[in-house]
Amino acid sequence: MGTAASAGQQEKISLLKVLGPVHVWALGVGIVLVGEYMGWNFSVAKGGAYGSLIACWVIGLLYTCVAMIDSEVTSTVAAAGGQYTQAKHIIGPLMAFNVGLYLVMAYTMLEAADALVVGDLLKAVAQQYGAELDPRPFVVLTIAFLAWMNYRGVFMTLTVNFVITAFAFIAILVLFFHATGLTDGHSVLLHRELLVDLPYGWIGVLASLQFGMWYYLGIEGTCQAAEEVRSAGRSIPMGTMGGMMTLLIAASLTWYICTGIIPWEYLGQATTPLYDAARLMGSVELEVMLFIGTMFAAIASANGCINDASRAWFSMSRDRYMPHWFGAVHPRYRTPYRSILFLIPIAVSFAFTGLLDQVITFSILSGLLGYTFMSFNIVRFRRLWPLGSIERGYVHPYHPIPCIVLGVLCAATYFATYLGYGTSLLSIMAFYILVSIWFVVRRYPFVKRGEQFTMPWPRPKGY
Template identity: 55%
Template sequence: MEEKPVLNQTSDKTKESHLLKVLGPMHIWALGVGIVLVGEFMGWNFTIAKGGSLGAIIACWVIGILFIALVMINTEIGSVIPEAGGQYAMAKYMLGPLASFNVGLMLVFEYVMLEAADALVVGQILKSLNPDVQALPYIILSLLLLTYLNYRGVYATLTLNFFITAIAFVTIFILLLGTKFYDPATSLLQIKQLTDGLPYGWVGIIAALQFGIWFYLGIEGTALAAEECRSTSRALPVGTMVGLVTLIVGATTTWFVCSGMVGAEKLGKSVFPLYDAALATGKPYIILALFIGTILACLASANGCINDSSRAWFAMSRDTLIPGVFAATHPKYKTPYRAILFLLPISIAFGFTGLLDQVITFSIFSAIMVYVLTAVMMFKFRSMYPLGTIKRGYTAPWHPMPAVILLILAIATLGGMYFGYWVNILSGFLFYILASLWFKFHRYKFVNTTSFIKAGAKSWPRPRGY
C-alpha cells in the first residue's frame, strides 16, 4: 500500500518511541572511546605512508585540535538537546529537513563503514595466526552476538564496552612498558633508525590529515546517546571530555611505540600496527596481550558503531525523514530494534569487499562532512540562543574560535584526501547529492514537519529573530 503524505500532525507511534534513560558518564566514555580506540590498533598508520613518520605525529596532534574543538561544540549543543541522533538532532532544529537528512545519512554511513572496517581487521588478524583459518564465520558470529546485545539493551551493551575498552587500552601500555623505553641502555625502541621524517615535506602533512583523523573518529558519537542519559547535562560533558583526553594520550603513545619498533615502510602498510610492534618485541606475553587488545578494540568499536548508527537511523525514522517502520522501540527492552537489525547486513556487505582503506576513506569522508556542518550549526546556535537565554550543561569557551578551527581543519583534511583518493571524494559527493534529490523530490512530501519543532517548542524559549 502506498504511503500517504503526512501534514503537520504527530503520530501516536512517534510519541511512544522513546528510549530508556539509563546511561551515566562511564557509559558515555565507553561509547566514545570504545568506538575510537580501534583507530589506534589500525588505520592511523596510513598517515606514515602519506606523510612520513613526522607527518604522522604532526597530523595526530593537529587532528587532536580539530576534535577538541568538535567535542566542545558537540557538548554545548548536545547537552541541551536530550534526543537520540546527535548531530542529526542538532541539524533538525538549526538547518532544516534536507540538511538534517544528509547529516543523519552521513552519521549512519560513518559508523556502518567503521563497523565493516572492524570486521576486516578481525579477519586479517585471525589469518595472521594461520593462513588456512576461515575468518568469515568468526566475523559474522561476532557481529551477530554484538547485534543481539544491542537488541537487548543499551545499559548492558555499554557496560560491557567499558570493560573491554579499558582492557584494550591497557594493552597499549603493556607494550610500551615491554619495550623498556625508560631505560636507554636496554630499550627496544629505535626511533632514529626506523623513522623516515618528512619524505614528502609539508604537503605530506596535509595528505596525512586524512588518516590522522582515525585516531579520534567516532568520539563525536557520544552525542547520539543524549536521549538515553540519566542526566544529559552531566553525563555527556564528563564522559566525552575524559574520553578525548584518553584518546590523545593513547594516540601519542601508539605512534611512539609503533614507530620505534617497526620500520616506516612496513608500518605504513600494516593492517594491525600495534600487533606488528608486539611481534617485533619477540616477547610472547606482549604478543598475546596485543592480540587480545586488537580483537577487543575491534569488538568494542563494532559494538559502539551498532549503537550509534541505529540511533541515527531510528531518529530519522521517528521524524519521518525515512519510512516510520524503523521508529519502533522494542516493547520490553526499549531499544530501536528494527534499526539495529536492518543495518547489520549492510555493514557485513561492506566488510565482504575486503578493501580496508576504501571502507575507511568513505567513513572518514562522511564524518568530515558532518564536522563542516557542525561548525556551521555552532554559529547558528549561538545566534539563535545567545549566552543567558537558555540553560546549558556546558558552555564552549572562546567562541567563535572552536567553530572557526573546526571548519578550517575539516576542510584542510578534506583537501588532504585529494592526494590519492580524489575519486572517493567525487563519489561521496555524488552519492549524497543523489540522496538529496531523492529526499527533495520523493520523500519530503511524507515528512511530518511538526516533529522538527516539537521538542524545541516544549523546552526552549523562542530563538532570537524567530
C-alpha cells in the same frame, strides 16, 4: 514499561535512561581505539614519522574542537540522533537528512570494516597453525552477536564496551612501559636511529592528515547516547571530553612506541602496527596481550557503531525522514530494535564487498562532512539561542575560535583526501547530492513538520 500512563492518556514508550559518563566514554573511545591499533600508520607512509606526529596533533586539534562544540550543543539536545537532531533544530530538514545519512553510512561502514578485521585476525591465527580459515562466518557472527547484544539493552552493551575498551587502552599503556624500560630499566626504542626528516616534504605532511583522522574518528558518536543518559548535561560533556583526553594520550603513546621500534618504510604499510611492535619486542605475554587488545578494539568499535547507526536511523524514522516503521522502541528492552535489525544485512553487505579501503574511505568522508557541518552549526546555534537563553550543561570556551579552526582544518583535510582519493571524494559528493534530491522530491512530503519538534526549547531569537 514506557512512561507512566495516566487515565485518559495514551500509553507511551521511550528509550531507557540508564547511562552515565562511563558509558559515554566507552561508546566514544570504544568506537575510536581500533584506529590506534591499525589505520593511523598509513599517515606514516604519506608523511614519514614526523609527518604522522604532526597529523596526530593537528587532527587532534580538529577533534578537540569537534568534542567541545558537540558537548555544548548536545548538553541541550537530550535526544537520540546526535548531530542529526542538532541539524534538524538548528539548520533545517535537508541538512538534517544529510547529516543523518552521514552518520548511518559512516558508522555502518566502520562496523563492517571492524568485523572484517576480526575475521582477518582469526584467519591469521589459523594460518599460524598451518590451516586455512574462511573469515566470512566470523564476520557475520561478529555483526550478529553485537547486534543481538544491542537489541537486548543499551546498559549491558555499553558496560561490555567499557570493559573491553579499557583492556585495549591498558594494553597500550603496558606496551609503553615495557618499550621505554620503565618496568625493567631496558628501553628497546631506537628513535635516534629510526627517525628521519620529512621524506616527502610538507606536501607529504598535508597528505597524511587524511589518515591522521584514524587516531580519533568516531569520538563524536558519544552524543548518540543523549536520550539514554541519566543526565545529558553532565554525562555527555564529561564522557566526550574525558574520551578525547584518553585518545590524545593513546595516540601519542602509540606513535612513540611504533616509531621507536619499526622503521617508517615498514610502519607505513603494516596492517597491525601495535601488535607488530609487541612481536618485535620478543615477549609472548605482550604479543598475546596486544593480539587480544587488537581484537577487543575492533569488537568495541563495531559494537559502538551498531549503537550509533541504529540511533541515527531510529531518530530519522521517528521524524518520518525514513519509513516511520523503523522508529519503534522494544517494549521490554527499550531499544530501537527494528533499526538494529534492519542495519544487520546492510553491514554484512558492506563487509562482503571485501573492499576495505573503499569502505573506510567512504566512512571517513562521511565523518568529515559531518564535522564541516558542526563548524557552522555552532555559529547558528549561538545566534538563535544565545548564552543564557537556554540551559547548557557545558559552554565551550573562546567561541568562535574553535569553529573557525575546525572549518580551516576540515578544508585542509578535504584537500589531503583529494590528493589520495579524489575519485572517492567526488563520488561521495555526487551520492549525497542525488539522495538530497530524492529527499526533497519524494520523501519530505511524508514528514509531519510540526511533530518533529517536541523538545521543550524556548523560541529561537528573531522568530
